[in-house]
Structures are given as structure tokens and as C-alpha cells.
Amino acid sequence: xxPDLFEHPDYYLLDELLTDEHKLVRDATRDWVKRDVSxxxxxxxxNAEFPQQIVKGLAEIGAFGPYIPSEYGGAGLDxxxxxxxxxxxxxxxxxxxxxxxxxxxLVMYPIYAYGNEEQRMKYLPKLASGEWLGSFGLTEPNFGSxxxxxVTNFKDMGDHYLLNGAKMxxxxxxxxxxxxxxxxxxxxxxxxxxxxxxxxxxxTPETHNKWSLRASATGELVxxxxxxxxxxxxxxxSGLGAPLGxxxxxxxxxxxxxxxxxxxxxxxxxxxxxxxxxFDKPIGAFQLQQKKLAEMITEITKAQLxxxxxxxxxxxxxxxxxxxxxxxxxxxxxxxTIARDARQMLGGMGITGDYPIxxxxxxxxxxxxxxxxxxxxLLITGMDVTGIPAFK
Amino acid sequence: MKILVCISHVPDTTAKINFTAxxxxxxxxxxxxVINPYxxxxxxxxxxxxxxxxxxxxxxxxxxxxxxxxxxxxxAIGADDAVRLDGVPTDPMQVAGELAAYAKDQGFDLIIxxxxxxxxxxxxxxxALAALMNLPFVNACIGLxxxxxxxxxxxxxxxxxxxxxxxxxIVIGGKKxxxxxxxxxxxxxxxxxxxxxxxxxxxxxxGSAALTAASGFTKPAAKAAVQLIDSSNLDELVRRLHEExxxx
Ligand SMILES: Cc1cc2nc3c(=O)[nH]c(=O)nc-3n(C[C@H](O)[C@H](O)[C@H](O)COP(=O)(O)OP(=O)(O)OC[C@H]3O[C@@H](n4cnc5c(N)ncnc54)[C@H](O)[C@@H]3O)c2cc1C
Ligand SMILES: Cc1cc2nc3c(=O)[nH]c(=O)nc-3n(C[C@H](O)[C@H](O)[C@H](O)COP(=O)(O)OP(=O)(O)OC[C@H]3O[C@@H](n4cnc5c(N)ncnc54)[C@H](O)[C@@H]3O)c2cc1C
Numbered sequence: 015x016x017p018d019l020f021e022h023p024d025y026y027l028l029d030e031l032l033t034d035e036h037k038l039v040r041d042a043t044r045d046w047v048k049r050d051v052s053x054x055x056x057x058x059x060x061n062a063e064f065p066q067q068i069v070k071g072l073a074e075i076g077a078f079g080p081y082i083p084s085e086y087g088g089a090g091l092d093x094x095x096x097x098x099x100x101x102x103x104x105x106x107x108x109x110x111x112x113x114x115x116x117x118x119x120l121v122m123y124p125i126y127a128y129g130n131e132e133q134r135m136k137y138l139p140k141l142a143s144g145e146w147l148g149s150f151g152l153t154e155p156n157f158g159s160x161x162x163x164x165v166t167n168f169k170d171m172g173d174h175y176l177l178n179g180a181k182m183x184x185x186x187x188x189x190x191x192x193x194x195x196x197x198x199x200x201x202x203x204x205x206x207x208x209x210x211x212x213x214x215x216x217x218t219p220e221t222h223n224k225w226s227l228r229a230s231a232t233g234e235l236v237x238x239x240x241x242x243x244x245x246x247x248x249x250x251x252s253g254l255g256a257p258l259g260x261x262x263x264x265x266x267x268x269x270x271x272x273x274x275x276x277x278x279x280x281x282x283x284x285x286x287x288x289x290x291x292x293f294d295k296p297i298g299a300f301q302l303q304q305k306k307l308a309e310m311i312t313e314i315t316k317a318q319l320x321x322x323x324x325x326x327x328x329x330x331x332x333x334x335x336x337x338x339x340x341x342x343x344x345x346x347x348x349x350x351t352i353a354r355d356a357r358q359m360l361g362g363m364g365i366t367g368d369y370p371i372x373x374x375x376x377x378x379x380x381x382x383x384x385x386x387x388x389x390x391x392l393l394i395t396g397m398d399v400t401g402i403p404a405f406k
Numbered sequence: 407m408k409i410l411v412c413i414s415h416v417p418d419t420t421a422k423i424n425f426t427a428x429x430x431x432x433x434x435x436x437x438x439x440v441i442n443p444y445x446x447x448x449x450x451x452x453x454x455x456x457x458x459x460x461x462x463x464x465x466x467x468x469x470x471x472x473x474x475x476x477x478x479x480x481x482a483i484g485a486d487d488a489v490r491l492d493g494v495p496t497d498p499m500q501v502a503g504e505l506a507a508y509a510k511d512q513g514f515d516l517i518i519x520x521x522x523x524x525x526x527x528x529x530x531x532x533x534a535l536a537a538l539m540n541l542p543f544v545n546a547c548i549g550l551x552x553x554x555x556x557x558x559x560x561x562x563x564x565x566x567x568x569x570x571x572x573x574x575x576i577v578i579g580g581k582k583x584x585x586x587x588x589x590x591x592x593x594x595x596x597x598x599x600x601x602x603x604x605x606x607x608x609x610x611x612x613g614s615a616a617l618t619a620a621s622g623f624t625k626p627a628a629k630a631a632v633q634l635i636d637s638s639n640l641d642e643l644v645r646r647l648h649e650e651x652x653x654x
Contacts, residue, residue: 021420034474034475034478035478035598035602037475038475038478038479038482038593038598039595039598042482042592042593042594042595042598045592046592049592074594075592075594075595076594076595076596076597076598077595080595084596084599089594089595089596089598089599090599091595091598091599095595099595
């Protein structure tokens with residue numbers, strides 16, 4: 015890939031709404047992405063390989079659990095800082111951002127929010143330092159958008175639980191040391207269990223041949239009579255609301271992350287449009303190309319305002335699930351549209367790995383599906399405004 | 407070991423520079439400021455020395471409140487405390503005078519400056535500071551090790567290097583070579599968080615006078631666009647090199 019010359023657009027001077035600390039968080043993350051992600055990511059994505067060294071780097075920069083309190087190894091930063099980090103990391107690659115989202119919001123967050131003190135002390139510092147990588151098992155082969163129907167289950171065997179079932183499409187699964195797994199007890203209530211690699215009957219086959227998130231590892235979690243110690247049950251929350259609470263946190267990060275991917279596509283297309291000459295003019299001089307660029311920067315700016323306000327609400331503990339759904343849905347769709355337009359603006363060059371656009375575009379096809387599909391988020395908004403669920 | 411790192415807060419090299427006040431002052435609007443790159447090498451070296459020998463790294467900048475973001479970044483990278491000399495510097499002798507007034511009673515073993523600051527490129531502050539404090543001075547410093555009360559230094563000279571030894575305390579004007587680019591540190595989130603509670607003292611000026619005043623700046627003429635002449639048209643190329651560029 016070419017040298018990473020990225021400069022972020024800031025059409026409405028949003029930097030003025032950020033604190034010096036926010037800007038330091040963002041710029042430091044960007045410096046890290048430019049140094050350690052951009053130069054290698056294209057090759058790993060082309061080879062469909064997970065860049066293992068990135069785990070250590072993400073841990074060093076503090077991307078695992080940035081908002082988890084420092085006594086558990088996190089950085090204790092606010093939600094806007096978390097969002098800005100996700101923006102910068104996804105600007106590099108959605109797959110790398112996915113690794114962070116899973117570790118921070120889907121593994122560390124439930125252990126922090128629903129776990130007891132022993133569980134927090136046992137797992138969080140090792141997850142923050144990257145010594146352990148975690149995964150989050152909710153989706154099953156027959157239950158994607160409808161996770162409440164899950165069949166993975168556990169039985170109380172007196173001194174331990176016996177876990178059976180399988181999870182599918184699980185990010186980080188092939189390399190994870192621990193998995194936060196959602197399963198039903200004998201009464202059919204959903205609980206979170208911490209399953210560790212090495213437990214007998216627990217395997218994690220990798221999912222191959224993805225055209226999307228190729229630099230992130232995806233796989234299955236298979237439980238065949240796995241004996242899970244009783245102290246591995248997350249005690250402080252159960253029911254479908256527990257995993258959905260984690261998803262709120264991850265989707266918040268995705269809403270910011272998508273802006274990063276969109277900015278990278280816009281920045282690349284804008285630069286290219288000034289350099290590429292056709293009919294004796296830079297292509298940026300043609301109205302059709304200007305329309306694309308103008309619409310891109312308009313949509314990026316709107317998305318930035320949406321997430322900034324959402325970040326304020328989240329800092330105050332007031333962001334609702336429906337508000338987060340709206341931002342996730344809007345921003346990922348916005349990023350996909352921008353990626354497609356930006357790709358066209360680069361002509362044939364746009365399909366090559368010399369530029370990041372095609373990789374972003376393919377990655378975003380996963381992002382628009384995972385953590386609640388584009389349709390499901392619309393139904394959440396619909397339910398929120400009418401009071402009538404239309405899922406079934 | 408007590409180390410003082412003097413940090414100049416400068417526009418990023420990619421910033422588009424404009425002037426206000428009838429062309430006599432830099433317009434900071436839309437300009438991203440960074441730690442002067444020469445000073446970043448010095449800061450990183452100071453942290454290496456602290457990690458090896460123990461001690462305290464203080465960073466100092468003479469500037470208004472806008473420079474605090476740069477000082478916080480230095481704290482996030484690992485400096486222990488920061489000082490802001492509260493004022494707007496306009497001249498290198500004034501900067502050196504204020505730095506000397508602050509540093510003279512503090513017992514620093516090592517004062518690390520950059521060889522020059524990439525904004526006004528004066529290259530005056532470190533030497534003037536050493537002179538005002540009556541301390542040894544090594545400029546263009548590309549290597550520095552401390553043993554006991556002595557420093558072993560390397561200085562870049564035309565086409566080679568000079569080895570120097572000097573007793574501490576000493577002032578240096580440093581550059582790349584003190585550490586390599588790959589050793590520069592990106593602040594991590596825990597560093598940023600701890601920087602919140604590290605001391606940043608705002609100190610009034612001692613009253614050093616500026617000896618010069620800038621009355622105007624001129625930007626270099628914009629680079630003309632490159633003109634491509636087709637390889638089948640060599641006569642045209644020769645004509646233009648001869649008649650327009652007048653190089654042949
Ligand atoms: C790369 C990748 C990584 C992933 N990582 C994880 C992970 O780490 N952990 C995890 O638990 N899961 C993960 N997932 C799974 C992801 O969350 C699911 O794919 C997603 O929830 C959709 O489920 P599904 O694929 O079964 O699609 P389905 O639910 O089968 O949906 C198929 C289509 O039907 C539509 N649809 C479904 N229900 C309705 C309805 N009621 N009304 C209208 N339309 C409907 C959907 O919008 C979609 O278009 C990952 C997925 C991918 C692709
Ligand atoms: C014409 C003019 C206008 C200026 N206008 C402004 C202004 O509007 N706002 C403003 O903030 N500054 C202003 N400055 C000050 C400028 O930013 C420098 O701080 C000062 O002039 C020294 O510049 P120099 O290029 O001579 O430094 P050099 O001698 O090249 O710097 C060498 C080293 O000295 C140290 N050093 C230099 N400056 C400082 C400092 N301020 N604090 C701590 N250490 C330092 C650093 O270690 C640096 O690497 C102005 C300077 C000039 C000459």
C-alpha cells in the first residue's frame with residue numbers, strides 16, 4: 015500500500031468541542047495506526063491472516079478496555095475517548111477495530127459490569143495487557159438476529175456446570191484464551207459463562223474463505239460436555255438484556271469506527287481527484303466527482319455530530335439502546351455508501367490494494383451485518399417511536 | 407539525576423502557514439502544533455537516562471496557555487512534571503533569559519534543548535542559555551551517556567563525529583541520533599490518564615527583555631507547476647530550456 019498520508023476532515027470545526035485530552039488520545043492512536051497498522055495491513059488482509067503482533071501493540075497503546083477503571087488494568091478514559099480510538103483504529107482497518115471492540119466491549123465490559131471482584135481481578139488485567147485474547151459467543155448457526163432463541167445450554171451438576179452447544183461467526187475465536195459465552199440454564203434463562211481454552215470438550219474451528227474482515231480471525235465455539243467451574247458464571251446480570259448491554263457498548267464504538275473508515279475513503283478519493291488528470295483536467299474539476307465528494311463530506315460531518323452528542327449522553331449514562339442503534343445503523347450505511355462512491359472515483363485503481371478503499375468496502379459488509387443487521391436496527395428505531403415491536 | 411528538557415511548541419511540518427498583523431505574526435488558526443522534533447529526540451533520551459540512572463525529568467516551555475497541550479503530551483510520554491513560563495516569547499534571547507532565570511537555582515544535572523526549533527529556526531536559545539548559566543555547551547549533539555558526574559557526548563561535525571567529555575551540569579542542543587526515530591514514543595492511554603494528575607506549574611516571567619522584534623515575514627514564491635513535454639517533442643524541450651529556463 016502507498017504511504018499513509020491521512021489527514022482528517024473537520025468541516026464543522028468539531029475539534030473545538032474536544033478537550034486537549036481527547037485530541038491527544040486521537041492523535042496518539044492515529045500515530046500508532048500510521049506506524050504499526052497501515053504499513054502491514056494490506057498484506058495481511060490479502061493473505062487473510064490475522065496480524066498477531068497487533069495484539070501486543072493494541073495492548074500497549076491502551077486500546078483494550080480504555081474506559082475500564084485503572085485498578086483493573088484499563089485506562090479509565092471517557093466514552094468520547096473510546097469512540098475516537100475506535101474511529102482511528104477503524105480508519106486503519108475494520109478488522110483490527112473488531113478485535114478491539116470484542117476485547118473491550120464484549121469481553122472486558124461484561125466481566126467488569128456483570129462479574130464479581132474475583133472474576134474482575136482474575137481476567138481484566140490479563141485482557142488489558144493483551145496476554146489473553148477474548149471472544150464473545152452469542153450468535154448460533156440457527157439464531158442470528160434472534161439470539162433469544164439460542165439452544166446452547168448448561169446444566170447444574172452440583173459442583174460444576176455442564177455446557178453444550180455451538181456458537182458461530184465468533185470474532186477472535188481461533189486464538190482466544192477466554193470466551194464469554196451466553197447460554198440458557200435449565201429454566202431457559204440466559205446467563206454468561208467464562209469458558210477458558212484448555213477446558214475439555216471446548217474447540218474453536220476457524221471460518222475460512224471470508225471476503226470481508228480478512229485481517230480478523232473468525233470461527234466457531236463448540237462445547238461438547240464442557241465442565242465449567244461454578245465460579246465462572248457471571249453473577250450480576252442474566253436474561254437477554256445482559257448480552258444486549260454489551261452490544262450497546264460495542265455498537266457505540268462501531269458508530270465511531272465507521273466514521274474512520276469513511277474518512278479514509280474520502281481522504282483518499284479527495285487526494286486522488288486532485289492528482290488524476292483526464293480530459294486535461296484533474297477529475298476533481300468535474301461536477302459529477304464534486305457531487306460525490308460534497309455528499310461524502312456532508313454525510314461524514316452529520317455522522318460526526320451524531321456520535322459526538324451520543325458520546326456526551328453515554329458519558330452521562332443517558333444514551334439509550336435505541337439511540338445507539340440509530341447511530342450504528344446510520345454511520346455504517348454512510349461509510350458503505352462513501353466507500354462505494356470513493357471506489358468509483360479511483361477508477362480501476364480503486365480495486366487494487368494500492369489504496370485502502372476496496373478493503374474498507376469489503377470490511378464494512380460485515381460491519382453492516384454484525385452487532386445487529388441494518389434491518390434490525392431500523393426495527394429497533396421503529397419500535398422505539400411506535401411502541402410496537404415488528405420483529406415477528 | 408535531574409534533567410530539564412526545554413520544549414518548543416511548533417507548527418506541524420504539514421501545516422499551511424499564514425500571517426496576520428500585516429504580515430508580522432504567525433496566524434495560529436487551523437495550525438496543528440507539535441513538540442519540536444529535535445526536542446522530542448531529547449525528551450526520549452532523557453527518559454532513557456532516567457530509566458537507566460533514576461531521577462526526574464522536567465519539561466519546560468515558555469509560552470501562553472495554548473502550549474499546555476504540548477506539555478501534557480510530554481507528560482503522557484513519561485516526563486514527571488512540567489513548567490510553563492507564562493508569557494508570549496518573541497525573541498530567542500528573551501527565551502534563553504527566562505529559561506536561565508528559572509533553571510539557575512534548581513540544580514539540574516542536564517539541560518537538554520533541541521539544536522533548533524523548526525518554527526523560527528533561530529538555533530540561538532541553547533547556546534545563549536548555556537552562556538547565561540555559565541555552563542558547558544555541546545551543540546548538534548547526537549550521542550549522550552552519563553557516568554557519575556561526567557557526560558560522554560558525540561557531536562556531529564562536517565563529515566564526521568567528535569567525541570567530547572564534560573563535567574555535569576551541561577547544556578546540549580540535541581538532534582536525531584540521541585535516539586533514533588523508531589525509539590520515539592507514542593503516548594499510550596494509561597500515560598495520558600496519569601498525565602492528568604502530574605504537576606504542571608505555571609510560573610511568572612522574570613522580565614527578560616526581547617532584544618529584537620520581527621517586523622514582517624515573506625513566504626517563499628509558490629512552486630510553479632511541473633510541465634510535461636512529450637518525449638516525441640525533443641525540439642520543444644530544447645527550445646524551452648534555452649529560451650524560457652535559459653539553462654542551456
Ligand atoms: C465477520 C463477522 C464477525 C462476527 N462476530 C461475532 C461475534 O464475535 N460474536 C457473535 O456473537 N456474533 C458475531 N457475528 C454474528 C453476527 O452478529 C450475525 O451475523 C448477525 O447478528 C446476523 O445474524 P445472521 O448472520 O444469522 O443473519 P440472519 O439473522 O439470518 O439474517 C439474515 C437477513 O434477514 C434479515 N432479518 C432477520 N430477521 C428479520 C426480521 N425480523 N425482519 C426483517 N428482516 C430480518 C436480516 O436483517 C438479514 O438481512 C459476526 C458476524 C460476522 C459476519
Ligand atoms: C519573530 C518571532 C516571532 C515569534 N512569535 C511567537 C508567537 O507569536 N508565539 C509564541 O509562542 N512564540 C513566538 N516566538 C517564539 C518562538 O516560538 C521561540 O520560542 C523563540 O523565538 C526561540 O526560537 P528560536 O527559533 O530562536 O529557537 P531555537 O534557538 O532554534 O531553539 C532551540 C531550542 O531551544 C529551546 N526553546 C526554544 N524556544 C523555546 C521555548 N519557547 N520554551 C522552551 N524552550 C524553547 C528548545 O529546546 C529548542 O529546540 C517568536 C519568535 C520569533 C523569532
